[in-house]
Amino acid sequence: MKINIKDTFNKELDADKDLSNSPRQVYNSFFSFVRPKTPSNPKLIHFSGEFANEIGLKEYADSEEFLKIVSGAGVYEGTNPYAMCYAGHQFGNWAGQLGDGRAINLFELENESKHWTLQLKGAGPTPYSRNADGFAVLRSSIREHLCSEAMHYLGVPTTRSLSLVLTGDQVLRDVLYNGNPAYEKGAIVCRVAPSFIRFGNFELFAARKDHGNLKKLTDYTIKHFFPEISSEGKEKYLQFYKKVGERTLDMVIEWQRVGFVHGVMNTDNMSILGLTIDFGPYGWLENFDNNWTPNTTDANGRRYRFGNQPDIVFWNLVQLANALYTLIDDLPALQGILDNFSEYFTSKYQKMLQSKLGIEAEYDADFQDTLMRNLESVETDMTIFYRELANLEKIDSPEKALEKVEYAFYNLEEITEPIKNNWLIWFEKYLALLRNETKTDNERKVWMNSLNPKYVLRNYMAQLAIDEADSGNYGLIEEFYLLLQKPYDEQEQYQKWYAKRPDWAREKIGCSMLSCSS
Ligand code: AMP
Numbered sequence: 025m026k027i028n029i030k031d032t033f034n035k036e037l038d039a040d041k042d043l044s045n046s047p048r049q050v051y052n053s054f055f056s057f058v059r060p061k062t063p064s065n066p067k068l069i070h071f072s073g074e075f076a077n078e079i080g081l082k083e084y085a086d087s088e089e090f091l092k093i094v095s096g097a098g099v100y101e102g103t104n105p106y107a108m109c110y111a112g113h114q115f116g117n118w119a120g121q122l123g124d125g126r127a128i129n130l131f132e133l134e135n136e137s138k139h140w141t142l143q144l145k146g147a148g149p150t151p152y153s154r155n156a157d158g159f160a161v162l163r164s165s166i167r168e169h170l171c172s173e174a175m176h177y178l179g180v181p182t183t184r185s186l187s188l189v190l191t192g193d194q195v196l197r198d199v200l201y202n203g204n205p206a207y208e209k210g211a212i213v214c215r216v217a218p219s220f221i222r223f224g225n226f227e228l229f230a231a232r233k234d235h236g237n238l239k240k241l242t243d244y245t246i247k248h249f250f251p252e253i254s255s256e257g258k259e260k261y262l263q264f265y266k267k268v269g270e271r272t273l274d275m276v277i278e279w280q281r282v283g284f285v286h287g288v289m290n291t292d293n294m295s296i297l298g299l300t301i302d303f304g305p306y307g308w309l310e311n312f313d314n315n316w317t318p319n320t321t322d323a324n325g326r327r328y329r330f331g332n333q334p335d336i337v338f339w340n341l342v343q344l345a346n347a348l349y350t351l352i353d354d355l356p357a358l359q360g361i362l363d364n365f366s367e368y369f370t371s372k373y374q375k376m377l378q379s380k381l382g383i384e385a386e387y388d389a390d391f392q393d394t395l396m397r398n399l400e401s402v403e404t405d406m407t408i409f410y411r412e413l414a415n416l417e418k419i420d421s422p423e424k425a426l427e428k429v430e431y432a433f434y435n436l437e438e439i440t441e442p443i444k445n446n447w448l449i450w451f452e453k454y455l456a457l458l459r460n461e462t463k464t465d466n467e468r469k470v471w472m473n474s475l476n477p478k479y480v481l482r483n484y485m486a487q488l489a490i491d492e493a494d495s496g497n498y499g500l501i502e503e504f505y506l507l508l509q510k511p512y513d514e515q516e517q518y519q520k521w522y523a524k525r526p527d528w529a530r531e532k533i534g535c536s537m538l539s540c541s542s
């Protein structure tokens with residue numbers, strides 16, 4: 025099989041001249057050449073057939089050579105793998121140089137006029153590994169593999185995952201960071217995106233006052249990934265900033281729509297293409313709670329909690345503006361764009377919230393706030409609530425409406441009289457709004473069900489797939505992969521996954537609590 029290799033990043037930008045693979049600061053370079061570590065006994069445990077087809081590798085996916093490439097056992101002829109150099113703000117603090125500590129970019133390819141970069145995550149150390157080992161464990165790799173694909177099929181901009189491989193090597197991890205390290209199975213995910221450039225790539229050069237390379241990187245990014253920008257000089261960079269901002273805001277609005285909590289929105293985890301990237305201690309909202317974060321490392325400050333994600337995107341966009349500033353050198357113009365972001369976000373976010381409710385006409389903010397309060401007043405499953413809501417009919421009474429969404433409540437006994445009354449008041453308004461809409465009940469249901477997924481990768485589901493895989497059974501990985509390709513369809517055969525989080529998963533590690541250990 026011949027792959028249509030179209031490398032640009034490692035051809036058009038400068039490489040680190042030091043070829044040694046030891047942790048260090050790397051200057052005046054965009055990346056360092058590095059080879060994946062040879063795994064001792066690689067085994068392909070899953071691959072994304074549909075996506076392999078999309079990038080022209082479908083036939084190839086069963087071959088020995090494919091396994092070699094996606095496990096790091098071999099390098100495709102004529103290609104030169106590399107790790108990128110970037111920096112970032114972590115939990116609000118400047119962290120300096122970070123870089124691909126365990127990601128190795130293999131090559132770029134072109135298929136049907138689309139451009140893709142293939143990258144291995146967990147294929148061994150790089151000059152950016154700092155004091156870590158460069159590997160990844162099976163549990164976090166399953167989570168990344170399944171969630172990347174699930175996000176794509178939900179319609180959320182995301183990096184993709186082509187394959188999941190066991191390396192046959194053992195990796196030592198202290199899951200709870202409490203001094204109890206244990207060996208786990210090593211694994212590698214082959215991630216794919218047009219590019220893996222992050223906000224942090226720009227921040228690195230800006231912080232080092234390396235304006236020449238900052239400009240080179242920005243010009244490179246615009247040329248390949250924002251070809252629609254045709255202006256020159258500062259106008260070009262302003263346009264670029266605006267487009268990145270809008271794409272990133274679109275992304276976070278989609279996260280809020282489906283109830284996804286990223287968990288580590290550091291600027292090194294923000295894709296310059298507005299893609300969801302780096303699936304670490306992420307989670308899905310089960311009971312609706314704006315304060316929820318799956319990331320135990322963030323349990324105190326809750327910086328990256330569900331309800332705070334849009335604000336964090338703004339914060340990160342300010343960091344990007346700071347990084348790009350020397351190319352623009354026009355504060356009012358930059359400020360103008362930032363101000364427009366607020367308007368852009370508010371109107372699109374509002375539209376998204378309305379569409380989840382199946383309402384086209386505008387309504388007052390109080391109505392939305394009351395809904396949020398009600399959803400938080402007792403444990404209410406977000407996904408199930410919106411899905412069941414689509415079954416309401418204009419002729420329903422508020423009592424009937426409440427009955428129709430009952431399946432979303434974790435414990436019906438929690439619905440005391442005052443809580444019930446609050447719901448009835450809200451439903452009365454909601455039903456009145458529905459009666460004013462032109463769509464029929466059925467038209468509205470079809471619309472709502474195309475935006476409110478029936479199936480998401482609930483935290484406990486990922487954990488079940490992990491537990492099974494740990495004992496050598498990969499059936500659930502395939503089952504979830506298939507299920508989550510059609511998250512908006514009824515899929516009666518999978519009805520058992522349309523269920524609230526079971527009690528055993530409430531406080532379980534990996535289900536409600538995740539650390540960055542991966
Ligand atoms: P994250 O919080 O996972 O996005 O990682 C932050 C930084 O740490 C990035 O530069 C990663 O490449 C690096 N990193 C995370 N885990 C490892 C690991 N096991 N080995 C080497 N580097 C890592």
Ligand code: MG
Pocket residue numbers: 292293302
């Ligand atoms: Mg990262």
